[in-house]
Amino acid sequence: MHRRGVGAGAIxxxxxxxxxxxxxxxxxxxxxxxxMSKQLEMFKTHLEEFASxxxxxIRKSSEFRVQFQDMCATIGVDPLASGKGFWSEMLGVGDFYxxxxxxxxxxxxxxxxxxxxLITLDELHQRVLKGRGKFAQDVSQDDLIRAIKKLKxxxxxFSIIPMGGGxxxxxxxxxxxxxHTVVLQIAEKNGYVTVSEIKSSLKWDAERTKQVLxxxxxxxxxxxxKQAPEEPQxxxxxxxxxxxxxxVTPEEADASLP
Amino acid sequence: xxRFVWASGLLEINETxxxxxRGVRLYDGDDKTKFDLGTVLxxxxxxxxxxxxxxxxxxxxxxxxxxxxxxxxxxxGKSAKIVVHLQxxxxxxxxxxxxxxxxxxxxxxxxxxxxIEFYRRxxxxxxxxxxxxxxxxxxxxxxxxxxxxxxKAVGIVGxxxxxxxxxxxxxxxxxxxxxxxxxxxxxxxxxxxxxxLIANKIKDKQGDISEDETIRFKSYLLSMGIANPVTRETxxxxxxxxxxxxxxxxxxxxxxxxxxxxxxxLTEVYCLTNRARGMELLSPEDLVNACKMFEALNLPMRLxxxxxxxxxVQLQSHSEDEMIASAVETVSEKGFVxxxxxxxxxxxSVLLAKERLLLAEKVGHLCRDDSxxxxxxxxxxxxxxx
Numbered sequence: 001m002h003r004r005g006v007g008a009g010a011i012x013x014x015x016x017x018x019x020x021x022x023x024x025x026x027x028x029x030x031x032x033x034x035x036m037s038k039q040l041e042m043f044k045t046h047l048e049e050f051a052s053x054x055x056x057x058i059r060k061s062s063e064f065r066v067q068f069q070d071m072c073a074t075i076g077v078d079p080l081a082s083g084k085g086f087w088s089e090m091l092g093v094g095d096f097y098x099x100x101x102x103x104x105x106x107x108x109x110x111x112x113x114x115x116x117x118l119i120t121l122d123e124l125h126q127r128v129l130k131g132r133g134k135f136a137q138d139v140s141q142d143d144l145i146r147a148i149k150k151l152k153x154x155x156x157x158f159s160i161i162p163m164g165g166g167x168x169x170x171x172x173x174x175x176x177x178x179x180h181t182v183v184l185q186i187a188e189k190n191g192y193v194t195v196s197e198i199k200s201s202l203k204w205d206a207e208r209t210k211q212v213l214x215x216x217x218x219x220x221x222x223x224x225x226k227q228a229p230e231e232p233q234x235x236x237x238x239x240x241x242x243x244x245x246x247x248v249t250p251e252e253a254d255a256s257l258p
Numbered sequence: 259x260x261r262f263v264w265a266s267g268l269l270e271i272n273e274t275x276x277x278x279x280r281g282v283r284l285y286d287g288d289d290k291t292k293f294d295l296g297t298v299l300x301x302x303x304x305x306x307x308x309x310x311x312x313x314x315x316x317x318x319x320x321x322x323x324x325x326x327x328x329x330x331x332x333x334x335g336k337s338a339k340i341v342v343h344l345q346x347x348x349x350x351x352x353x354x355x356x357x358x359x360x361x362x363x364x365x366x367x368x369x370x371x372x373x374i375e376f377y378r379r380x381x382x383x384x385x386x387x388x389x390x391x392x393x394x395x396x397x398x399x400x401x402x403x404x405x406x407x408x409x410k411a412v413g414i415v416g417x418x419x420x421x422x423x424x425x426x427x428x429x430x431x432x433x434x435x436x437x438x439x440x441x442x443x444x445x446x447x448x449x450x451x452x453x454x455l456i457a458n459k460i461k462d463k464q465g466d467i468s469e470d471e472t473i474r475f476k477s478y479l480l481s482m483g484i485a486n487p488v489t490r491e492t493x494x495x496x497x498x499x500x501x502x503x504x505x506x507x508x509x510x511x512x513x514x515x516x517x518x519x520x521x522x523x524l525t526e527v528y529c530l531t532n533r534a535r536g537m538e539l540l541s542p543e544d545l546v547n548a549c550k551m552f553e554a555l556n557l558p559m560r561l562x563x564x565x566x567x568x569x570x571v572q573l574q575s576h577s578e579d580e581m582i583a584s585a586v587e588t589v590s591e592k593g594f595v596x597x598x599x600x601x602x603x604x605x606x607s608v609l610l611a612k613e614r615l616l617l618a619e620k621v622g623h624l625c626r627d628d629s630x631x632x633x634x635x636x637x638x639x640x641x642x643x644x
Binding site: 030032033035036037039040042043044046047050053054057062063064066067068071072074075076077078079080081082083084085086087088089094095098099101102105106120122123125126140141150151152153154155156157165172173214217218 | 332333334335336337369374375378434435436438439440442443445446447448449450452453455456459471474475478480481482483484485499523524525528529532533537538539540541542543544545546563566567568569609628630632633
């Protein structure tokens with residue numbers, strides 16, 4: 001049923017009104033962009049001032065960095081999103097974390113042949129500090145965690161797994177579900193775990209236990225010791241402490257194997 | 259540990275709790291004590307420790323007994339600790355858990371972390387010394403330095419004073435910095451709010467905002483580190499910056515990627531690029547966003563994401579079919595290969611070797627044999643024979 005008053009003229013008028021509205025709308029957005037541009041310049045000045053007074057603080061104090069990051073997160077800003085961001089350019093936060101990212105990748109790559117791509121945050125921390133040398137800025141575990149979170153964008157399976165006493169860092173895209181994680185937690189105590197231990201503390205059946213342990217073996221995260229006195233022991237190199245481990249290069253390892 | 263006295267765990271009137279932290283173990287000097295897992299509490303007047311399970315097991319020590327303290331960094335399998343050096347025991351001290359100790363320091367081991375904040379608060383309390391000004395309902399043990407202890411204490415007092423001055427100076431700088439930081443964040447918040455307004459406008463008027471303006475807006479967001487709320491995929495999250503970057507990367511990466519067989523994992527690209535730059539490094543997101551622009555800029559490289567989530571850059575000259583064919587050929591020659599073996603044969607990383615074999619498997623040219631010993635790939639005889 002046609003409504004009265006609707007004709008070519010009315011349609012044309014409506015179109016004109018719409019066009020004018022859009023135009024005004026565009027102008028409004030442009031205005032706001034111009035405003036944002038101005039405010040951005042002002043903000044940049046404030047940031048420069050802040051940087052001139054406190055840039056050192058960020059470099060030296062890991063606590064300050066934590067505060068800084070938390071505040072940014074609260075207001076919805078990611079200071080590490082881009083090296084081209086103001087935060088990175090003026091405060092130098094970017095370079096600090098991006099370089100840390102490189103060091104983390106290198107440590108993980110170097111040890112992958114041994115621990116399958118799984119390492120405790122403590123060990124990662126130690127090795128990164130060693131690699132940085134005596135005169136480099138101090139790096140806290142919080143710094144590492146933030147750098148790792150950024151590395152996730154590179155798609156190579158970086159993730160952080162909470163464990164009883166700390167964290168595990170995974171640097172390969174192996175799938176680890178809750179079952180695997182809980183077995184890792186049991187293994188934390190001695191660096192290894194046995195089938196009976198799993199069965200008694202988790203009350204799992206043989207099939208489930210077998211699946212989980214086999215997966216860890218396949219992914220290279222666990223090694224099996226079939227010569228252990230009572231039953232095979234599944235060792236996790238990622239959890240080895242100073243007591244058990246010794247640094248061996250891949251070449252040395254290959255040479256010593258039959 | 260002989261400086262501690264048994265306590266009820268209740269705070270006195272005018273004594274205020276400053277901070278507490280769970281998961282702390284106490285050490286007498288270097289020796290572990292039976293005070294294995296508890297909560298350490300810092301008040302304006304005392305340092306207390308209470309057992310997690312047995313709440314009536316609580317010990318305390320006056321802050322005035324602390325000479326100075328320091329951090330002991332965490333190690334592999336060892337938690338971070340705070341080492342607290344104490345004055346000699348006072349003769350008329352109330353009964354406590356230890357009659358005597360050969361050490362003049364204790365350690366707090368933070369098994370559930372929290373040492374940073376605790377350290378900071380302890381510094382504050384020890385520099386402010388509120389216990390001297392605020393008297394509590396029950397008289398606190400104010401240690402009077404015995405004659406014997408005095409000689410030893412003199413040298414320590416000098417160190418103590420210097421450390422305190424340094425702490426005060428640092429604290430002052432930090433508080434000023436925090437103050438300035440809060441102000442800065444307020445202004446940053448204004449920027450975030452404004453960008454949300456604009457983003458909503460753009461969303462409402464899909465197609466009416468010019469390309470130029472969109473790009474301008476995106477670059478503003480990039481500068482501030484604000485996530486792009488508008489998901490228009492004309493350039494991905496591309497800005498002029500990313501386009502420039504893409505071209506730079508192309509130049510830098512062409513040779514290394516070719517040498518690696520036409521493909522390189524993004525983590526490797528990240529390290530390569532940033533090591534080469536030295537400063538003004540790229541963020542991981544910068545790298546990914548730049549790689550996403552290869553196609554739009556008609557550059558002979560592509561960002562590729564495998565099913566496993568692994569991301570690589572791949573040279574266009576690199577035909578997929580060729581890769582698969584050569585993989586199948588190699589596997590057929592050898593009978594079977596594992597990812598590690600294939601990696602060595604071809605001279606690429608194990609990660610990429612695995613992806614290549616998986617690709618060949620996906621199109622049906624290879625079969626897998628998955629055992630605990632290894633994952634092996636065989637030519638798919640179901641396909642070729644019958």
